Amino acid sequence: MPLLARTVNTPLAIEVRRGAVAELGRLLADRRISGGGDVAVVIGPGQGERIAELIRPGLGRADLFTVTGGTLDSALELGNRLRQRSYDAVVGIGGGKTIDTAKYAASRYAIPMVTVATSLANDGIASPVASLDHDGGRGSYGVHIPIAVVVDLDFVENGPDRQTQAGIGDALSNINAVADWELSHRVRGEPIDGLAVALARTSAVALLNHPGTITDDAFLTTLAEALIMGGLAMAICGSSRPASGSCHEVSHAIDLLLPGTASHGEQVGLGALFCTYLRGDTAGFDQLRTALRRHGLATRPSDLGLTDDDFVKVVAHAPATRPDRYTILEHLAMEPEQIRARLADYVDAVGDDK
Known part of the structure; x- marks a missing residue:
């Protein structure tokens, strides 16, 4: 029988909006990722206290882990800490270094990963790759794509x-x-892979032709979607080619x-x-x-x-x-x-x- 279709792994949820971090508990419950809030929240050193205050009302049972981020050693250390308890998911909140650290640790121990991006610096927010420093160089490591991707425009707007x-x-x-x-x-x-090409190119062209600037929510949303689609294009074809x-x-x-x-x-x-x-x-x-x-x-x-x-x-x-x-x-x-x-x-x- 000919193969007439293929199965593509994609996140259960993609949300790009303001106030997303504060409503993270509701999102995880609505998508049946974690009904009771038994998640490991991984944050970077910069905005940890503010993020902790925002998520505490909706994720009172979550454990917070602060990581320096960006290195293979920090990802391995985080993975060892995650083994101490059973979690519904790992939630990485922050920029690329924090998210890549959380992606690697979650993938290593087969725990679902949720990305909550507070900056839009690269396409790692939804990609099947974690870029981590090791032994004086930077390596790219294959990981599972996130089960959900969230971008909080309040944090993006206030970032550099x-x-x-x-x-x-x-x-x-x-x-x-x-x-x-x-x-x-x-x-x-x-x-x-035509599907990977379509996702990567059309989302980039939409950004290329967008008349807005980084001060506009509509432009930032298009940028976030382009970065997410680039990551999904890589996941679809199993390569960084697109x-x-x-x-x-x-x-x-x-x-x-x-x-x-x-x-x-x-x-x-x-x-x-x-x-x-x-x-x-x-x-x-x-x-x-x-x-x-x-x-x-x-x-x-x-x-x-x-x-x-x-x-x-x-x-x-x-x-x-x-x-x-x-x-x-x-x-x-x-x-x-x-x-x-x-x-x-x-x-x-x-x-x-x-």
Whole structure:
């Protein structure tokens, strides 16, 4: 009998709104995730007291765990603490480091995970991947996707603008990642997943064309949905392909050669624009440049404090960061002097900030 459909794991609930943290107990009960509030709530060190006050009325039986977050050691330590009691779910509340720590610990001991995002810096809020530091480097670890995803716009609005700008760069870079995947499909016959492509690209295009700014709830909701859909696209195809292409290779190379340059989202946004130029997509380049500038993101290496020499080295090294992945950088296989020439043309094409 032919396979006529497939089963796709998705969260039971996705909510993007204000006041979500305070009503977390109701959400968990309504979705039958936890009727009695027997959950482990994982929070970061920054906003712990405020979050504890907000959730206490609805989750009086919850245990609170504060983590420094972002490292494999902290995730393993959290996992050991979670084994001391039976929980209905692990609820990670905070930014990417806290959520990734909670995702890894929950997956390790097969406990359902609920993401409550208080910032929109990257697509980790719903992805099947946890990025954790270990032994001086950063590794990506496969985890279960969250059983529910909640974004509280009150916290997002009050957080640093730079975190939200980084999320915009990360979400928009999906357009470039999908173009790289399609290139590999045409040139090398790499299998492509149309559903994953549709989720990643359409949500990113919606953000690209949205007229609002980070001060608008409607825009923040579209950003949150784009990041969530990017994460689900990865879960659907079992790979980071729909959200990670040449743009991410550039960012990984920056992290390796020039650590601390900028946030992940800022770096992949710049990488996506440069690689879109290399691909010869004039219309896509113009649209992406306009969107990055409108939201205060980098469009030239110098915007991130990188010299031309720095960026040439970064682009030359980028393919080595993902040797299994075929992108526009592998396709062109440029030597340093070729990269330098293309970079000069790119900077001219970008123009000034006006």
